Amino acid sequence: MIRVGVLGARGRVGVEVCKAVEAAGDMELVAALDKDDSIEQLAGAEVVVDFTHPDVVMGNLEWAIGHGIHPVVGTTGFTEERLETVRGWLAANPGTNCLIAPNFGIAAVLMMHFAQQAARYFESAEIVELHHPNKADAPSGTARRTAELISEARAKAGLGAMPDATTTALDGSRGAEVGGVHVHAVRLSGLIAHQEVLLGGDGEILTIRHDTMSRAAFTPGVLLGVRRVRELPGLTVGLEPLLDL
Numbered sequence: 001m002i003r004v005g006v007l008g009a010r011g012r013v014g015v016e017v018c019k020a021v022e023a024a025g026d027m028e029l030v031a032a033l034d035k036d037d038s039i040e041q042l043a044g045a046e047v048v049v050d051f052t053h054p055d056v057v058m059g060n061l062e063w064a065i066g067h068g069i070h071p072v073v074g075t076t077g078f079t080e081e082r083l084e085t086v087r088g089w090l091a092a093n094p095g096t097n098c099l100i101a102p103n104f105g106i107a108a109v110l111m112m113h114f115a116q117q118a119a120r121y122f123e124s125a126e127i128v129e130l131h132h133p134n135k136a137d138a139p140s141g142t143a144r145r146t147a148e149l150i151s152e153a154r155a156k157a158g159l160g161a162m163p164d165a166t167t168t169a170l171d172g173s174r175g176a177e178v179g180g181v182h183v184h185a186v187r188l189s190g191l192i193a194h195q196e197v198l199l200g201g202d203g204e205i206l207t208i209r210h211d212t213m214s215r216a217a218f219t220p221g222v223l224l225g226v227r228r229v230r231e232l233p234g235l236t237v238g239l240e241p242l243l244d245l
């Protein structure tokens with residue numbers, strides 16, 4: 001049995017993760033903690049799942065890694081600088097590993113992968129991410145990661161800047177730019193988590209769309225991460241290697 005702790009256990013995703021861990025035959029939920037609980041209660045866990053908030057996740061990781069607990073992290077807000085800090089903590093605690101994934105939905109990971117594969121064939125690419133209005137951050141971690149993957153694929157293929165003759169009359173009208181890829185964020189009641197990657201070429205457009213219909217969609221990926229994190233050395237970013245992508 002893998003002893004699992006959950007941080008953010010009363011949150012939208014945390015509730016689903018706790019249910020999934022309790023239902024898994026090879027896991028035991030040893031701590032389900034939220035905002036005002038003491039992190040010390042994680043002491044008996046081997047793996048901790050974090051779905052909290054970008055403002056608190058770094059403190060949680062420093063504590064868990066320092067106590068030899070392997071984190072599986074869904075919380076967003078990971079810049080390259082933050083990832084480097086996590087690598088430093090892992091180096092100081094050999095034998096402890098960490099998995100951080102901007103999206104644990106299997107279909108979402110495939111959407112990112114397909115966008116990366118397609119990117120080199122199109123002169124234009126933009127991302128529209130659409131989420132519920134209580135989301136903590138914009139753009140989404142998924143959109144940011146997708147933009148980075150598209151940007152890397154374009155650079156590798158020797159593609160230059162995208163065609164765009166716009167003069168913007170209003171700040172923000174072209175969205176945010178991540179690695180030269182424009183990202184647009186919609187926040188709308190009724191939505192959960194959705195993304196469209198638009199790829200445009202000569203006379204045709206490819207649209208790759210992903211829709212999250214329930215937050216239970218994240219749990220198979222989280223359970224996979226919990227089962228595998230102990231054997232993945234150091235820091236793993238993204239679920240792709242666990243899906244052989």
Ligand SMILES: NC(=O)C1=CN([C@@H]2O[C@H](COP(=O)(O)OP(=O)(O)OC[C@H]3O[C@@H](n4cnc5c(N)ncnc54)[C@H](OP(=O)(O)O)[C@@H]3O)[C@@H](O)[C@H]2O)C=CC1
Pocket residue numbers: 007008009010011012013014033034035036051052053054056073074075076077101102103104105136137218
């Ligand atoms: N990687 C992925 O697949 C996914 C990632 N996410 C990301 O996960 C994060 C959480 O999303 P979501 O569940 O919607 O958010 P919620 O706000 O619903 O849940 C977060 C929970 O964490 C609690 N919390 C805040 N601080 C702490 C702390 N220090 N220790 C323990 N718990 C704490 C919050 O309490 P309180 O409300 O009182 O502040 C809340 O109950 C976001 O960053 C989101 O973008 C979301 C979906 C999928």
Ligand SMILES: O=C(O)C1=N[C@H](C(=O)O)C[C@H](O)C1
Pocket residue numbers: 076102103131135136139140141142143192193194
């Ligand atoms: O906050 C959310 O809801 C989600 N956050 C993640 C992100 O920022 O990409 C994953 C998914 O989009 C849901």
